[in-house]
Amino acid sequence: MKFNGQAAIVTGASRGIGREIALKLANEGAKVVVNYSGSKDKAEAVVAEIIANGGEAIVHQANVAVADEVKGLIDATMEAFGSIDILVNNAGITRDNLIMRMKEEDWDSVIDTNLKSVFLCTKAVSRQMMKQRKGSIVNVASIVGVAGNAGQANYVASKAGVIGLTKTTAKEFAPRNIRVNAIAPGFIETEMTDALPEDIKTAMLTQIPLAKLGQAEEVAKVVAFLASEEASYMTGQTLHVDGGMVM
């Protein structure tokens, strides 16, 4: 087991990739805080599944784009587990539209949820991780943050921002033995990608050398690797988990 009793926070862990990350970390021995914003029942189901498998987890509701709620998340983690060893900034939303039709509020909400949240959660755990002289942060970016994607200006900007933030955080915290890396998933089968129009899905498939959608578990495995000591000499990196879409 990679994480023998380490405490991990996974934001946006009720569904999709976040859910698989929470399950994977727990399966490898981490005590997991399953954060969610809206999907209470699904988040509780994730915790129930972890406990049924002999793991340890709690659920905590917080909108991670709001500093006070992030503080509550950190306090709850410290109270339950007494340390914060791993932070996975996964929470994210899409509000897709062409720039010409994109509403300002859709820009703001995506930037807040996908990017500002990473800053807030990182800042909030940094104190504890600095004290521990140890910690690992994994940010979930996206391959479109590297390559761009028409119709997703807000989402792409937020994910490109996450990649830049990852590099800066890595440099600031490296002297304290805190590693910070990102993953850039490609086209992964989740509710988020199910919502894409059929013609876009077909077009995207032709761009994937491995010629299939990725599974959330395949992303979770890479997150677990980066979070673990197996990646002890890696920081500031963004690993593409995209079937070869962007090389």
Next chain:
Amino acid sequence: MATVFERVSKVVVDRLGVDESEVKLEASFKDDLGADSLDVVELVMELEEEFDMQIEDEDAEKISTVGTAVSFIESKIG
């Protein structure tokens, strides 16, 4: 009972690994005591623990010397 200066001095010596004789009121953490920015942030965190107080970011930014740390803490615990 140790004075505020003595308690601050002990934290500084432990954290920055400097000699007690170097810790004077006018000593700058960065310029005289070899601290980098992150060291100063950590130092403030340790002072918060030592004196059981919360030091807000805007106050922490003003703490750059042993003397500013001591006078800030004295003003708080009065």
